[in-house]
Amino acid sequence: MNDSTFxxxxxxxxxxxxxxxxxxxxxxxxxxxxxxxxxxxxxxxGCAQTGTGKTAAxxxxxxxxxxxxxxxxxxxxxxxLVVAPTRELAAQIDASFEVYGRGFRLAHACVFGGVGxxxxxxxxxxxxxVLVATPGRLLDLQSEGQVRLNxxxxxxxxxxxxxxxxxxxxxxxxxxxxxxxxxxxxxxxATMPSDIAGLASSILRNPIRVSVSPDxxxxxxxxxxVAFVEKNDKRAFLAGLIHAQNVGRALVFTRTKxxxxxxxxxxxxxxxxxxxxxxxxxxxxxxxxxxGFRSGSLRILVATDLAARGIDVDGITHVFNFxxxxxxxxxxxxxxxxxxxxxxxxxxxxxxxxxxxLLRAIEKILGRKVPVAAGPDFESxxxxxxxxxxxxxxxxxxxxxxxxGQGGRNQAPARAQAGRGAxxxxxxxRDASRGRNAGNGGSSQPNRGNARGGQAAGGRSGxxxxxxxxxxxxxxxxxx
Ligand code: AMP
Numbered sequence: 001m002n003d004s005t006f007x008x009x010x011x012x013x014x015x016x017x018x019x020x021x022x023x024x025x026x027x028x029x030x031x032x033x034x035x036x037x038x039x040x041x042x043x044x045x046g047c048a049q050t051g052t053g054k055t056a057a058x059x060x061x062x063x064x065x066x067x068x069x070x071x072x073x074x075x076x077x078x079x080x081l082v083v084a085p086t087r088e089l090a091a092q093i094d095a096s097f098e099v100y101g102r103g104f105r106l107a108h109a110c111v112f113g114g115v116g117x118x119x120x121x122x123x124x125x126x127x128x129x130v131l132v133a134t135p136g137r138l139l140d141l142q143s144e145g146q147v148r149l150n151x152x153x154x155x156x157x158x159x160x161x162x163x164x165x166x167x168x169x170x171x172x173x174x175x176x177x178x179x180x181x182x183x184x185x186x187x188x189x190a191t192m193p194s195d196i197a198g199l200a201s202s203i204l205r206n207p208i209r210v211s212v213s214p215d216x217x218x219x220x221x222x223x224x225x226v227a228f229v230e231k232n233d234k235r236a237f238l239a240g241l242i243h244a245q246n247v248g249r250a251l252v253f254t255r256t257k258x259x260x261x262x263x264x265x266x267x268x269x270x271x272x273x274x275x276x277x278x279x280x281x282x283x284x285x286x287x288x289x290x291x292g293f294r295s296g297s298l299r300i301l302v303a304t305d306l307a308a309r310g311i312d313v314d315g316i317t318h319v320f321n322f323x324x325x326x327x328x329x330x331x332x333x334x335x336x337x338x339x340x341x342x343x344x345x346x347x348x349x350x351x352x353x354x355x356x357x358l359l360r361a362i363e364k365i366l367g368r369k370v371p372v373a374a375g376p377d378f379e380s381x382x383x384x385x386x387x388x389x390x391x392x393x394x395x396x397x398x399x400x401x402x403x404x405g406q407g408g409r410n411q412a413p414a415r416a417q418a419g420r421g422a423x424x425x426x427x428x429x430r431d432a433s434r435g436r437n438a439g440n441g442g443s444s445q446p447n448r449g450n451a452r453g454g455q456a457a458g459g460r461s462g463x464x465x466x467x468x469x470x471x472x473x474x475x476x477x478x479x480x
Contacts, residue, residue: 009035012067015060018102028053030212035061037208041184045200047211049190050089050159051336055096058082058156058186063101065154065184066129073107073127076147080154082132083175085162087112087283088290088307093158094132106130113137114283121146135163135171142178149178160189160196169195176203190333222319222335223346225373226359231352233385234322235263238350239270240384241320242300244377245346248317249293252302253334255323260302263322267300274300278307305330308337321349324358331362348373 006019006027027035030052034044038061048054062080073079084090094110101108108130109123117140124131124147131138131147141147155176157163163172185204189196200207229237242250252274254260260276267274275289275298286307292298294313305325316338325331331349338345349370351359363369 004032006031010039011035011060012064014067014103015064015100018100019056019060021102022099024056028057028212030054030210031057031060033210033212034058034208038062038184038186039064041065043184043204043207044186045204045207045209046186046188047190047192047209048188049333049336052212054158054188055093056100058158058188059093059096059100062130062154062156063097063104063106066106067104073129074148074151075127076124076145077127077151078109078124078129078131078147078149079151080130080156081138081149081152081175081179082130082156082158083135083138083163083172084132084158085134085166085168087114087134088286089159090132090134094130097130097132101130108132111137111141113140117141117146135168135175139171139174142175149175150180152179152183154184154186155179156186156188158188160187160199161191161193164193164195169199172199191329221345222338224335224349224370225347225378226349226351226370227373227378227381229350229352229382229385231354233389234350234352235266236270236388237381237385238263238320238322239267239272240381241348241377242267242272243270243384244380245318247299249296249313249315250300250318250320251308251313251316251334251337252300252320252322253308253325254302254304255325257304259323260304263302267302272300273298274302276302278304281307305334308334313337317345319345319347321347324349324351324355324362326358328358328361328365332365 004027006016006024009027009032011019030046030048034046034054034057038044038058044058046054046057048057066079071079082090082093084093090110090112094108097106097108107126107128109120109128110132111120111124112134113136117137120137120141124141138147142149157172160172163169185207187196187200187204187207189200192200227237227241238252252263254263257276257278257280260278264274264276275292277286277289281289289298289301290313293301302322319335319338321331321334325334335345335347338347349359349362359370
């Protein structure tokens with residue numbers, strides 16, 4: 001039982017005020033275990049995945065430690081470096097620093113590949129307190145002399161196992177080699193394959209080890225269902241189900257990029273606005289889509305596993321497994337996108353006859369059967385699938401069409417542009433309360449289920465709970 005409060009963990013008043021504003025009542029288990037030793041400057045090895053509250057677990061003590069030794073960062077330098085595997089995750093972490101560090105006048109920046117370097121170079125020129133980066137772009141900028149890592153006081157490697165999966169581990173080692181030996185090091189990983197354990201033991205000094213059983217508590221809050229639907233009926237079935245259910249914000253997982261595009265096309269032909277996010281989409285397109293999904297203007301986001309990594313959007317009511325994943329643990333990660341931080345959610349898996357062995361493997365790691373979907377919503381989805389099959393309606397969109405993959409489609413509003421202007425206009429040293437008013441109107445409401453904001457390419461920061469917060473703080477995140 002976790003009886004601690006944020007105050008009992010040793011956090012200072014101004015951070016407590018920010019948490020109150022966010023509506024965080026109690027620390028999550030990883031926060032309880034990590035914050036006190038991190039405040040003392042200990043190294044940490046954290047076994048936890050996104051959704052456990054790990055960003056605050058490291059960001060809060062970091063902000064507090066920075067504030068207690070308020071040295072100005074050197075030009076082209078950073079005091080804290082956070083390395084994350086994906087652009088989306090990096091942008092979200094950057095946004096979290098903005099929110100948790102409200103009132104601290106933190107200079108922070110976010111850099112990642114796939115977008116122009118010039119604004120990033122500019123953002124780094126005077127130095128920042130916190131730099132959040134993906135490995136490749138960071139090394140790029142470092143090799144060009146745009147950023148030096150020899151004054152880093154604290155480094156965080158987030159989602160280390162994903163960095164390994166994505167082939168970044170050599171880059172990570174290179175980055176570590178550029179850091180001063182005297183530093184505080186934090187490494188988070190959802191799993192501990194031997195390469196990560198080896199990396200951890202070579203870079204951490206006498207670390208505190210924190211492990212939260214990531215999947216269980218969240219998974220128990222999720223209403224899981226499996227519907228047995230044949231492959232060719234799946235698209236119409238899903239459309240029927242989305243129409244029938246009260247879907248607030250849904251993430252749909254497909255196996256392939258092409259499949260994601262085809263599904264979007266099919267949903268749209270059924271009158272359901274949707275957009276896909278995957279590696280073939282340009283960074284700007286992905287940013288706009290994510291902005292739309294966060295703001296609520298886009299309800300249905302279709303994603304591949306790779307693109308969905310690290311996406312943390314509150315208020316996802318439904319996760320649809322359009323196809324079952326080959327690796328059963330992936331199922332748990334996918335459905336964990338709903339039921340975040342204590343909310344409930346629904347996860348529906350569409351399983352065709354060929355996927356039954358995959359379902360059995362999933363049920364094995366869950367330790368129980370996934371209940372078979374029943375009830376009027378599912379009956380009407382089945383009816384929709386039958387109607388489509390009889391009329392041949394879905395066959396048209398089922399044919400592979402190359403142009404869908406080229407996409408460029410974008411249902412999400414181009415809010416990023418407005419955000420960029422606002423953020424770039426923010427002056428160093430700008431009065432915090434003025435900036436805040438510009439962004440959120442001074443609302444003290446916790447903002448669950450709203451836009452998380454903070455897409456780096458948009459150049460603005462926002463709440464992990466979703467407040468837009470343009471122009472606030474000393475410098476917003478810059479990445480386009
Ligand atoms: P993370 O694991 O850091 O990605 O956080 C997952 C979600 O939980 C984010 O939307 C956070 O805003 C939210 N969160 C983090 N800590 C807390 C807390 N103590 N109480 C409520 N929500 C939280």
